[in-house]
Each structure stands twice: as structure tokens, then as C-alpha cells.
Amino acid sequence: MNTLFVCLLASVLVVYGCEDNLQESKQQDTNCVNYCSNIIYPVLNVTKTLQNQVNDFNHQNKCLSQFENTNKLMEEKFASQDKKIEQKLRDLNTTSEQIMHQIKLQGKQVEQQLEHLQKAEEVKKQIPGPPYQQIGSKYYYIEESEEVNWFGAVNKCLIIGGNLVSFENQDEFNAIKGKLQAGKDYWIDLNDLAEKKKFISVATGKKPTYSNFKSPEPNNNGGDEHCVELYSELGHLMNDTPCSMKQLFICKFRN
The missing domain is CATH 1.20.5 (Single alpha-helices involved in coiled-coils or other helix-helix interfaces)
Known part of the structure; x- marks a missing residue:
């Protein structure tokens, strides 16, 4: 009996102990x-x-x-x-x-x-066609039949692109002179229309670099000789004569 009680008590204590541990x-x-x-x-x-x-x-x-x-x-x-x-x-x-x-x-x-x-x-x-021809190193037109006064000659040359000839030296004059007709006179561009006895070139307005008047020319014979020609009776040397005279003319190509 005692033993059983002890066992039950021990069991209760264990249960309470486990609950405490569980908590x-x-x-x-x-x-x-x-x-x-x-x-x-x-x-x-x-x-x-x-x-x-x-x-x-x-x-x-x-x-x-x-x-x-x-x-x-x-x-x-x-x-x-x-x-x-x-x-x-x-x-x-x-x-x-x-x-x-x-x-x-x-x-x-x-x-x-x-x-x-x-x-x-x-x-x-500088190389014109007809009617110009080369004479020496330049070109000229020498009229062979139609005769006009000096003013007409100036105009004729202008129309074909030239001026009345003005000679620069003796060689040029000699070359042209060899082409001229015997017994025929030719207009050139010298004149003293602006001032008597002071001949100038109509192309340049200056005194010519070359002239070959034969004494006593130019003499203004009769007080009316103001234009210059190449006079056949003087061997085509220069001579002053009335501008109204009708004769041939020589143009020089203007370049």
C-alpha cells in the first residue's frame, strides 16, 4: 500500500515537473x-x-x-x-x-x-586687202585715174581706212616715187591751212619728219598755195599748190 502510494506520488511529481518544464x-x-x-x-x-x-x-x-x-x-x-x-x-x-x-x-x-x-x-x-599694195614694209594705195582736189583726196583715203601719205624718211619716199606715173601729180597730206608757212601732217597734226621741197618751194605763189603735191615737173619732189587743183593722190594704210 505504501509502495503504491509512493509510486503515485512520484508519478504526480513527474507530471507536474514536466508541465513546468513544458511551460x-x-x-x-x-x-x-x-x-x-x-x-x-x-x-x-x-x-x-x-x-x-x-x-x-x-x-x-x-x-x-x-x-x-x-x-x-x-x-x-x-x-x-x-x-x-x-x-x-x-x-x-x-x-x-x-x-x-x-x-x-x-x-x-x-x-x-x-x-x-x-x-x-x-x-x-596691219595687212589690208585691196586696193592697198605692199611697198617696202607698209601698205599704200596709189590712185591711177581719178583726179580730185586735196579735200576730196583726204576724204577718199579716209573712206578706205587710210590717210594721205606722209613720208617718214628718204627710203620710203624713194620706194613710192618708183611707182608713180610720169607727168602726173599726186596729193600728199602736208598743208599750211592752219598757219601760213607752217606745214603740218593732216594725219598727225604735227610737223613732218621728212620733206624734200626744192628751192624756192614752198613759195605760196599767188598767195593761195596751201596744200602739198608731188610735182612731176620737179621729179615728183614736194611743191605747194592751190588745194582746189584736181589730181591723183596717194593713201597710206592707217593701222
């Missing part, structure tokens, strides 16, 4: 949960956030690295293109210089051709 364990679990909720979980959340940030940072670094690689490739590509462009520009400059040089050469050739053409044109202007 203590539950309290510890509650304290652990509260600790985790208040301390560990926030730390874990911060850690997770930091880990996410690290992951983002690594991702950004990876993107940045890719960007840098891409940028480097682009820079190398642009540098290569720049070199190609620079080379093309140098080639273009060289080509442009060559073209400009050719243009200058062609321009000089054109200028030379124009100069030749101008000279040829000038020479052409």
Missing part, C-alpha cells in the same frame, strides 16, 4: 521568436537588402564593363574611320592640287593662245 520551454520558444522578430529578422532583411544592392552593383559593374568594352570598340572603330577619312582627305587634297596645277597650266596655254590670236589679229589688221 518553461514554451516561454523560451516565445522569447526566441520575439528575439528573432525583433533582432535577427531585421538584420537578415538588411543583409538581404545589402546582398541585393551588391548584386545590383555587380550587375551595374558588369554593364559598365560591357559599356566600356563597347565604347573602346567604338573608339577604335572611329579612330580607324578617322584615319581612313584623313587619308581620303589627303588624297583629295593631292588630287585637288594636281587639278589646280593642270588648270593653271591649261590657263597659261589658253592665255598664250589668246596672245597668239591677238597678235595674229593685230597682224591681220
Whole structure:
């Protein structure tokens, strides 16, 4: 009996002891949960956030690295293109210089051709056609039939692009004299219509560089001799005579 009682008492004590332990364990679990909720979980959340940030940072670094690689490739590509462009520009400059040089050469050739053409044109202007003929180095027209007064002779020569002849030297006079008809008189351009005894060339308005009056000519015989002829009776030397006389004339081409 006593033994049974002792066993029951022991069993009750064990049960109460277990309940106390169970309650203590539950309290510890509650304290652990509260600790985790208040301390560990926030730390874990911060850690997770930091880990996410690290992951983002690594991702950004990876993107940045890719960007840098891409940028480097682009820079190398642009540098290569720049070199190609620079080379093309140098080639273009060289080509442009060559073209400009050719243009200058062609321009000089054109200028030379124009100069030749101008000279040829000038020479052409100095070589008249009929009725002029070359005597010596110049061109003359010697009228063979129509006789006019001195003023008419001046006009006739102007119409065909010349002036009444004015001799520059003895050689020119001798060359013309050999073409003249015997017994015929010819008008030349000397006159003293502006001022008596001061004979000038109607073509130049100046005193002649050459004259061959035979004394006593010019003498203004009768007070009306103001124009000059090549007088056949004096061997076609110069003589003053009235301007109204009608006779042949000699034109010199005006260039």
C-alpha cells in the first residue's frame, strides 16, 4: 500500500515537473521568436537588402564593363574611320592640287593662245586687202585715174581706212616715187591751212619728219598755195599748190 502510494506520488511529481518544464520551454520558444522578430529578422532583411544592392552593383559593374568594352570598340572603330577619312582627305587634297596645277597650266596655254590670236589679229589688221599694195614694209594705195582736189583726196583715203601719205624718211619716199606715173601729180597730206608757212601732217597734226621741197618751194605763189603735191615737173619732189587743183593722190594704210 505504501509502495503504491509512493509510486503515485512520484508519478504526480513527474507530471507536474514536466508541465513546468513544458511551460518553461514554451516561454523560451516565445522569447526566441520575439528575439528573432525583433533582432535577427531585421538584420537578415538588411543583409538581404545589402546582398541585393551588391548584386545590383555587380550587375551595374558588369554593364559598365560591357559599356566600356563597347565604347573602346567604338573608339577604335572611329579612330580607324578617322584615319581612313584623313587619308581620303589627303588624297583629295593631292588630287585637288594636281587639278589646280593642270588648270593653271591649261590657263597659261589658253592665255598664250589668246596672245597668239591677238597678235595674229593685230597682224591681220596691219595687212589690208585691196586696193592697198605692199611697198617696202607698209601698205599704200596709189590712185591711177581719178583726179580730185586735196579735200576730196583726204576724204577718199579716209573712206578706205587710210590717210594721205606722209613720208617718214628718204627710203620710203624713194620706194613710192618708183611707182608713180610720169607727168602726173599726186596729193600728199602736208598743208599750211592752219598757219601760213607752217606745214603740218593732216594725219598727225604735227610737223613732218621728212620733206624734200626744192628751192624756192614752198613759195605760196599767188598767195593761195596751201596744200602739198608731188610735182612731176620737179621729179615728183614736194611743191605747194592751190588745194582746189584736181589730181591723183596717194593713201597710206592707217593701222
